[in-house]
Amino acid sequence: MTRFRWFLWGVVAVAAGLFGLFAYQLSQPKDEFIESAMIGQPIPPFDLRPSVPDRPGLSSADLADGRAKLVNIFASWCIPCRAEAAQLESLRDSGAEIVGIAIRDRPEDVSAFLQVYGNPFTRIGADDISEVQLSIGSSGVPETFVVDGNGVITYQHIGDIRPEHVLTILHELREAGA
Amino acid sequence: MKKLVFLLFLILAAPLTAQDSLPPAPYAYQQLDDPALEAKAHELMVTLRCLKCQSQSIADSDAPMAGDMRHQVRTRIAAGEEPEAIRAWLIQRYGDYVSYQPRVTASTWPLFAIPALLLLGAILILRGRLRKAK
Numbered sequence: 383m384t385r386f387r388w389f390l391w392g393v394v395a396v397a398a399g400l401f402g403l404f405a406y407q408l409s410q411p412k413d414e415f416i417e418s419a420m421i422g423q424p425i426p427p428f429d430l431r432p433s434v435p436d437r438p439g440l441s442s443a444d445l446a447d448g449r450a451k452l453v454n455i456f457a458s459w460c461i462p463c464r465a466e467a468a469q470l471e472s473l474r475d476s477g478a479e480i481v482g483i484a485i486r487d488r489p490e491d492v493s494a495f496l497q498v499y500g501n502p503f504t505r506i507g508a509d510d511i512s513e514v515q516l517s518i519g520s521s522g523v524p525e526t527f528v529v530d531g532n533g534v535i536t537y538q539h540i541g542d543i544r545p546e547h548v549l550t551i552l553h554e555l556r557e558a559g560a
Numbered sequence: 561m562k563k564l565v566f567l568l569f570l571i572l573a574a575p576l577t578a579q580d581s582l583p584p585a586p587y588a589y590q591q592l593d594d595p596a597l598e599a600k601a602h603e604l605m606v607t608l609r610c611l612k613c614q615s616q617s618i619a620d621s622d623a624p625m626a627g628d629m630r631h632q633v634r635t636r637i638a639a640g641e642e643p644e645a646i647r648a649w650l651i652q653r654y655g656d657y658v659s660y661q662p663r664v665t666a667s668t669w670p671l672f673a674i675p676a677l678l679l680l681g682a683i684l685i686l687r688g689r690l691r692k693a694k
Contacts, residue, residue, distance in 0.1 A: 414614065416611055416614075416654055416655070416657055416658075417655070418653065418654070419651075419652060419653055419654060419655045420652075420653055457580060458581075459580050459581060485580070486580035486581070486582040486624055486628075487580065487581065487582065488581050488582065491581055510582055510585075511585035511586075511628045511631055512585075512624075512625055512628035512629075513628070513632070515625075515628075516628065516629065516632060516650075516653065517653065518653070519653035519654050521611035521612070521625070521654065522611070522612065522625075
């Protein structure tokens with residue numbers, strides 16, 4: 383009989399533990415970021431036409447030219463992309479080479495956006511059907527990838543770059559060999 | 561009058577929302593001509609998660625990115641790719657999160673093992689009791 387009672391207490395303890403776990407998980411903030419599983423992988427081959435007249439387009443070969451770069455996924459219709467413009471400028475001023483991929487965007491809209499918020503990009507490719515974005519595991523705009531000189535993705539920053547992220551990104555870029 | 565003009569402006573103003581300006585990808589809303597291929601594509605699409613509106617499948621979602629994912633699925637199916645290969649391609653990029661189809665992996669095997677163990681335990685206990693009752 384006592385053995386049976388211990389067993390029942392055990393059941394109660396397991397149930398209490400489960401409820402504790404639920405309570406803990408429910409009190410945690412929701413993580414809506416989907417990290418790319420492509421970190422450490424080479425960028426799949428692609429070739430995007432120029433998004434604006436005054437910058438060349440972007441291909442995977444451009445990313446494997448021996449120099450580490452930042453690849454910024456952005457769009458003129460994306461509000462947080464405006465907020466990170468100043469941080470992209472300061473990254474460029476610190477010596478980072480930044481190339482852009484414009485998602486689902488019209489050339490005239492991209493030009494107008496760059497006119498207002500600055501153009502830190504050396505190349506901008508137009509990804510009209512999010513094909514390249516999907517191929518590197520990016521799930522939104524803006525996102526910024528560090529790509530080393532061999533075209534291998536080494537780091538992903540999800541969301542707009544805030545002032546406190548600049549040093550981390552510069553560090554990751556140096557790690558990648560820039 | 562001023563109020564009326566203001567209201568009019570409000571109504572006529574182009575909404576400044578996070579929406580892209582391009583038309584959807586060709587096969588975002590266009591079904592494949594071959595009904596068998598379309599059925600194959602649809603079967604896969606209802607089991608892939610939209611990355612923008614994360615509680616919807618890409619078949620259900622009107623997010624532009626879901627449309628672009630449907631375009632990927634349909635063009636790849638039309639090109640003869642197997643649905644499971646397309647799923648694997650996406651999982652390689654986004655992890656298991658992108659798929660609604662459960663998989664047995666190093667971290668998910670208890671989900672499959674525990675019910676089986678409980679069932680086995682229940683059968684053993686029942687057998688013991690029934691024997692006692694005889």
